[in-house]
Amino acid sequence: xxxxxxxxxxxxxxxxxAFWVVFSRNIVHAGFAxxxxxxxxxxxxxxxxxxxxxxxxxxxxxxxxxxxxxFTVMMTHVPAVGRRRHxxxxxxxxxxxxxxxxxxxxxxxxxxxxxxxEASTSPTTAEIGTQLMTNYVFPFEYVSIVxxxxxxxxxxxxxxxSHAGSDDAIAEEKQEARP
Amino acid sequence: xxxxxxxxxxxxxxxxxxxxxxATALIFVLVGIAFAALALGVAKLLRPSNPSAAKSTTYxxxxxxxxSSWIRFNVRFYLVALFxxxxxxxxxxxxxxxxxxxxxxxxxxxxxxxxxxxxxFLAILGLGLAYVWAKGDLDWVKKLAERSxxxxxxxxxxxxxxxx
Amino acid sequence: MELLHVKIPSWGDLQWWLxxxxxxxxxLLALLGDMLARGRRPVVAFAISVAGLLxxxxxxIADTHAVAPAGGRAIMGDLMVxxxxxxxxxxxxxxxxxxxxxxxxxxxxxxxxxxxNKGEFFALTVLMTVAMMVMAEARNxxxxxxxxxxxxxxxxxxxxxMRTSLRSTEASLKYVIFGAVSSAIMLYxxxxxxxxxxxxxxxxxxxxxxxxxxxxxxxxxxxxxILAGMSYKIAAVPFHFWCPDVYEGAPTPVAALFSVxxxxxxxxxxxxxxxxxxxxxxxxxxxNSLIQVINWPLLVSVxxxxxxxxxxxxxxxxxNVKRMLAYSSIAHVGYLLMGFVLLSEMGLxxxxxxxxxxTLMNLGAFFFVVxxxxxxxxxxxxxxxxxxxxxxxxxxxxVVFLGSLTGVPPFAGFVGKLYLFTAVMDRQWFWLxxxxxxNSVISLxxxxxxxxxxxxxxxxxxxxxxxxxxxxxYTVLACLAVPTLVLGLYFGAFKDLxxxxxxxxxxx
Numbered sequence: 001x002x003x004x005x006x007x008x009x010x011x012x013x014x015x016x017x018a019f020w021v022v023f024s025r026n027i028v029h030a031g032f033a034x035x036x037x038x039x040x041x042x043x044x045x046x047x048x049x050x051x052x053x054x055x056x057x058x059x060x061x062x063x064x065x066x067x068x069x070x071f072t073v074m075m076t077h078v079p080a081v082g083r084r085r086h087x088x089x090x091x092x093x094x095x096x097x098x099x100x101x102x103x104x105x106x107x108x109x110x111x112x113x114x115x116x117x118e119a120s121t122s123p124t125t126a127e128i129g130t131q132l133m134t135n136y137v138f139p140f141e142y143v144s145i146v147x148x149x150x151x152x153x154x155x156x157x158x159x160x161x162s163h164a165g166s167d168d169a170i171a172e173e174k175q176e177a178r179p
Numbered sequence: 180x181x182x183x184x185x186x187x188x189x190x191x192x193x194x195x196x197x198x199x200x201x202a203t204a205l206i207f208v209l210v211g212i213a214f215a216a217l218a219l220g221v222a223k224l225l226r227p228s229n230p231s232a233a234k235s236t237t238y239x240x241x242x243x244x245x246x247s248s249w250i251r252f253n254v255r256f257y258l259v260a261l262f263x264x265x266x267x268x269x270x271x272x273x274x275x276x277x278x279x280x281x282x283x284x285x286x287x288x289x290x291x292x293x294x295x296x297x298x299x300f301l302a303i304l305g306l307g308l309a310y311v312w313a314k315g316d317l318d319w320v321k322k323l324a325e326r327s328x329x330x331x332x333x334x335x336x337x338x339x340x341x342x343x
Numbered sequence: 344m345e346l347l348h349v350k351i352p353s354w355g356d357l358q359w360w361l362x363x364x365x366x367x368x369x370x371l372l373a374l375l376g377d378m379l380a381r382g383r384r385p386v387v388a389f390a391i392s393v394a395g396l397l398x399x400x401x402x403x404i405a406d407t408h409a410v411a412p413a414g415g416r417a418i419m420g421d422l423m424v425x426x427x428x429x430x431x432x433x434x435x436x437x438x439x440x441x442x443x444x445x446x447x448x449x450x451x452x453x454x455x456x457x458x459x460n461k462g463e464f465f466a467l468t469v470l471m472t473v474a475m476m477v478m479a480e481a482r483n484x485x486x487x488x489x490x491x492x493x494x495x496x497x498x499x500x501x502x503x504x505m506r507t508s509l510r511s512t513e514a515s516l517k518y519v520i521f522g523a524v525s526s527a528i529m530l531y532x533x534x535x536x537x538x539x540x541x542x543x544x545x546x547x548x549x550x551x552x553x554x555x556x557x558x559x560x561x562x563x564x565x566x567x568x569i570l571a572g573m574s575y576k577i578a579a580v581p582f583h584f585w586c587p588d589v590y591e592g593a594p595t596p597v598a599a600l601f602s603v604x605x606x607x608x609x610x611x612x613x614x615x616x617x618x619x620x621x622x623x624x625x626x627x628x629x630x631n632s633l634i635q636v637i638n639w640p641l642l643v644s645v646x647x648x649x650x651x652x653x654x655x656x657x658x659x660x661x662x663n664v665k666r667m668l669a670y671s672s673i674a675h676v677g678y679l680l681m682g683f684v685l686l687s688e689m690g691l692x693x694x695x696x697x698x699x700x701x702t703l704m705n706l707g708a709f710f711f712v713v714x715x716x717x718x719x720x721x722x723x724x725x726x727x728x729x730x731x732x733x734x735x736x737x738x739x740x741x742v743v744f745l746g747s748l749t750g751v752p753p754f755a756g757f758v759g760k761l762y763l764f765t766a767v768m769d770r771q772w773f774w775l776x777x778x779x780x781x782n783s784v785i786s787l788x789x790x791x792x793x794x795x796x797x798x799x800x801x802x803x804x805x806x807x808x809x810x811x812x813x814x815x816x817y818t819v820l821a822c823l824a825v826p827t828l829v830l831g832l833y834f835g836a837f838k839d840l841x842x843x844x845x846x847x848x849x850x851x
Contacts, residue, residue, distance in 0.1 A: 006205065046201035054201070056271050064264040071260050074252040104564060108535065112561035115541035115551065126282075129275030133283055133293045137352045138419035139489055140272065140296065142477070144303040145367060146493045147265050149470050151307040152374065153500030154261045155316050156460045157515065158254055288351050306371060313378045 010047060014040030031070045038062045052125045258316060269304050273297070356418040359425045362399040362406065362433055363476050369395025370470040377462030385454065388462030392444050392469050399472075400437040406430060415847065421544065423480040427847030431695055431840060432479035432611045436604060439702055440472035442819055443600040446710045449816050451717045452505055452594035464504060468600065471497040475604050479611035482619070484533050484543040487612060488526075491576065494605050495522045502593040502601070514592025521575060521585040529572020535565040549620045563637045569616070570642075576609035579680060580650040583673050587657075590669035595716055598665060599709030602672040603702040610679060610698060614691050615848070622686040640772070644684045648778045651677025655785040665712055665722040667789060668705070671748060674786060675701055678779060681763045688845050690766035695841035697759035700747065700830060704756055707744040707823035710816070711737060718810045727793065729802025734810045736817065738797055740824040745790040747827045750783050755830035762838070 017036035024030040038061045045054035132140050237244040276297055284290045311317055357364055369391060376387040407430050415426030423429075444465050447453045453464055474493030481487040499522065503515025537543060539561050540551035551557060571582060578586040590598040621639070654674030661667035679697055682690035712722055714737055719726050731738035747756035760783065764776050801807075812820075830837060 046204065051201070052275065055274075059271060060264065060267055064260070064267045068257070068260045068264060071252060071257045074250075075254060075257060076251075108561050108564045112535075112539055112558045114538050116538070125275050125278045129277075129279035130283065132272070132275055133279065133296060134289070134352060135350060135420045136422075136485070137292070137296055138422055139485055141299060141303075142489055142493070143272065144269075144300045145370070145470065146474075146489065146496060147268060148303050148307045148371075148374075149467065149493070149500075150496050151262060151265045151304075152310055152463060153467070153496060154258065154265075155311050155314060156463055156500055157503050157506070158258045158261070159314070159316055286351075292352065292354075303371065306374060310374060310378055314382065 006047060010040055010043040013037075013043065027073050027076075028070070031066070031073050034069060035062065035066055038066060049124070051123050052128050255319065262311060262316075265307065266304070269300075272300065350420055352420055356420075359406070359416050359418045360423075362403040362437065363473050365399045365402060366395055366469055366473045366476075369399070370466050370473065373462065373466035373469060377466065380462070382460070382462055385461035385465070388465045389444065389448055392465035393441065395469060396437055396441040396444065396472070400434070400441065403430065403433040403437055406433075417482070422483040422486045423477065424482045425480060427844040428611065428615065428695070429476075429480045431844035432607065433476050435607060435699060435702055436472050436475045436479070439600060439604050439607075439706065440468055442706055442710075442823065443596055443604075444468050445815060445819050446599070446713060447594075447596040449717070449813050450594065450596045450713045451720075452713070453596060457507065459506065460504070464501070467497045467501055471501070471600070471604065475608035478608040479615070481612070482545045482615065484537065484545075484548075487616065488530060488533065490608075491526060491529075491612070494576075494608060495526065498522075498601060498605060501597045502589050504594050504597060508592070510592035511594065512592075514589045517585050517592075518589045521582075525572045525575030525582060528568050529575075532565045532568025532570075532572065535561060535568070539565070545616065545620045552620070559637075566621075566637050573609055573613050573616075574646070577606050577613070577676050577679075578673055579646055579676050580653045580673070583650070583653070586673055587666055587669040590672070591663065591666045595665060595709060595713040595722075598669070599706050599713070602668070602705050602709060603698075606672070606676065607698045607702065610694055613683070614694065614845075617683075618686055618691060618848070639686065640684045643680055644767075644772055644775050647677050647680035647684065648775055649677075650674070650680060651779060651782045653677075655782045655789075659785065659789050661789070662724050663722050664724055664727065664793060665709075667724075667793075668708055668712070671786065671789070672705060674782060675705070675748075677782070678760060678763055681767050681775060681779060684767055684772060684775065687766065688842075690763075692838075692842045692845045693759075693762035693766045695844050696834070696838055697763055699837060699841065700755040700759040700827070703823050703827045703830070704744045704747040704754075707740065707820060707827065708748060710820060710823070711741040711744065714812050714816050714820075715810075724793065724796055727796045728800045729797070729807065730810075731798035732802060733807060734812060737812055737820060740820050741797065742794050743824045743827055745794050747831070749787050749790045751787070753828070753831050755827045755834065758831055758834045758838075 014037050017033040017040070020033035021030045021037065024033060038057065042054045042057035042062065045051075045057055276293075280293060283293045372395070373388040373391040376391050377385070380387045406425070415424045415429075417424050447464060447468070452458075454461055471494055474490050474497065477486065477490035478494060481490050499515055499519045502518045503512050505511035536548055539557045540548045542548050542551065552562065575582040575585075590601060593601065651674045654670050654672070654677060658667050658670035658674060661670060679694055679701070682692075682694035682697070684690065714734070715727065715730065716722060731742075743754065747754035750756040750760040760779075764779060767775050767779075
């Protein structure tokens with residue numbers, strides 16, 4: 001009974017702010033609402049016994065990605081543009097699409113006989129560590145190279161240009177703008 | 180509570196295990212919320228309420244605030260945040276390794292691998308750190324002397340966009 | 344601690360993965376070299392990249408003899424397999440990567456004096472090559488996803504490489520957004536499949552599916568989601584939106600690589616994933632039923648027909664050569680998908696062969712655009728007037744590429760299309776062949792419009808000075824044009840290679 005209660009609380013924590021994210025007229029509020037959704041998902045991981053995933057969710061998504069999202073919002077600026085408007089014409093097609101996707105996924109989830117093992121009742125971090133060092137040692141190393149590429153790529157794309165604002169660059173952009 | 184059967188896991192998992200630990204965490208969360216609610220609630224009851232327009236303005240050291248607090252951030256914040264995430268993810272990979280290192284290191288044929296795996300992993304990401312360092316992405320104040328050409332606004336100082 | 348359930352990995356597996364390992368080191372070294380040169384001497388990273396790619400190519404060719412006869416060799420704890428198909432794609436990707444690196448070196452869009460981060464470009468190209476090779480080798484869902492993300496991440500960066508260009512930045516942004524959405528969709532499909540079968544290994548998934556332990560509706564949804572994610576990678580309709588804008592905005596050498604590399608890797612992935620999980624096997628009845636559950640032939644043939652028709656019809660209206668080539672590459676994906684309709688060995692081998700031909704001719708056509716762009720700073724068709732007279736050798740080679748892309752007889756494109764058409768003709772999917780034939784006629788118009796403008800229209804007064812290309816550009820173009828011609832006449836050996844690639848593909 002207490003499990004059901006916890007589950008419902010977590011579901012509320014995840015879903016209600018998710019609606020807020022989608023419908024909020026203020027994009028900063030949407031970003032902050034995402035915080036609760038991500039925490040709620042972390043709660044679900046913990047609830048299902050995936051302790052490592054729960055911690056990862058908190059560390060990476062709540063602690064990292066969310067900060068990035070908020071920075072992005074702050075960088076885009078212009079509150080007037082940042083406020084979203086909702087016309088019925090904008091709401092109906094996505095709503096129909098979302099309902100259809102939900103219907104299909106609901107059917108899949110209920111119809112399929114899931115091949116699930118016993119949910120783990122012991123901490124999983126050690127098992128994950130062992131797997132990473134043995135069966136999955138290759139992806140482990142591969143990930144480091146992909147992360148390196150991500151870092152270099154981010155630096156290349158975001159780094160302030162030394163020629164920024166130079167006449168050449170502006171001329172080039174103007175030339176491109178010409179149809 | 181009549182949940183669909185695919186949520187049977189709700190009542191299906193027994194035992195104290197991980198969920199037990201998280202139950203402890205949950206209690207902490209609940210106590211935290213209760214504590215904050217209690218403190219604010221009691222304060223609300225005790226304090227006199229006398230709001231005025233001047234009181235609800237933003238406090239900026241006595242100055243009258245002008246413009247919006249929503250200014251455009253410098254892109255540098257974003258870059259640093261991105262680097263932070265990369266190393267955050269790296270740490271996530273370090274964690275399980277650290278947990279099992281003591282058990283796996285003595286295993287014959289595996290010890291050296293476990294050790295060098297992480298060394299390589301760290302070396303590759305260390306190269307990334309060296310890269311952004313060498314390229315000056317970590318310098319908060321850019322060295323302007325080395326740059327050629329006219330310098331755009333925004334490189335030298337924080338951009339502060341005046342309110343419309 | 345219980346260690347019975349794990350296999351202790353051995354360093355020995357690395358010897359079957361040498362080309363990729365060499366390229367990984369090349370990436371790190373190129374980055375390090377560029378750093379030590381303080382980013383001022385891109386030639387360091389360029390030289391390291393070229394040396395690494397050449398070494399990897401040599402190792403891959405040496406591996407051909409060592410591995411191919413033995414069939415597939417599972418490596419890295421069975422996460423990947425080195426078999427005939429993997430080796431075929433290895434060679435293809437190393438070739439494509441090398442050609443791109445060499446041509447990018449001559450491209451103003453990458454190496455122009457205002458450009459920055461020149462060294463990193465070569466390092467990233469090398470890394471993309473590795474990731475594409477892993478895509479072709481993966482036989483585990485986790486590895487598949489990591490490889491796709493590796494290709495994705497590097498492509499997003501390379502698409503936005505011209506930082507002073509708004510178009511390039513927009514291309515990068517579009518690529519990221521579409522890429523993220525599609526990989527989320529695919530990941531959802533993969534997770535459904537994992538939930539149903541309890542296995543990440545292609546073979547494990549197959550075993551459960553064959554055992555009839557999965558609900559058809561669930562498989563249908565999972566396969567459609569996965570197919571959607573992969574269709575994005577190969578830019579098949581309706582997941583092609585990003586393609587023209589990204590190709591147009593990205594630096595042209597990058598667009599050239601995008602149009603062949605990730606697409607070929609996407610096809611490799613689709614072949615291995617769908618063929619070894621859903622089709623191949625001794626139990627013909629069972630494997631047929633797996634395909635029938637989702638009516639695979641109908642699904643793919645419709646996608647194929649729509650993709651080629653859309654690509655060709657829109658390409659007709661383009662006045663920008665680069666954008667036209669982007670739409671034409673969508674059309675070519677439609678042709679390639681024909682080989683996928685029946686999931687037969689014959690069709691898949693035709694895909695492999697066509698990918699080889701397509702890599703040659705499409706890289707060639709894009710590189711010609713690079714060479715022109717260096718001089719004219721334009722990709723508009725009207726500026727191509729009389730180009731044949733201003734750069735005759737390159738002009739002739741461009742005609743070869745265009746002829747081959749159309750699929751007219753003396754060129755390799757014809758042979759490739761012939762194999763694709765017969766693969767479908769074999770089993771009464773005539774309507775698809777008819778549509779493909781009509782499409783080839785449409786494509787004739789817009790490819791030869793370029794050739795006509797180049798050769799049958801005299802250059803304007805004052806714009807008729809000869810344009811010089813560097814020896815490197817001539818060499819790379821010739822290395823692409825000559826095989827495009829030769830493969831049209833002597834295709835036997837390479838067709839055998841493609842056939843062997845599919846035949847020795849390790850079963851699920």
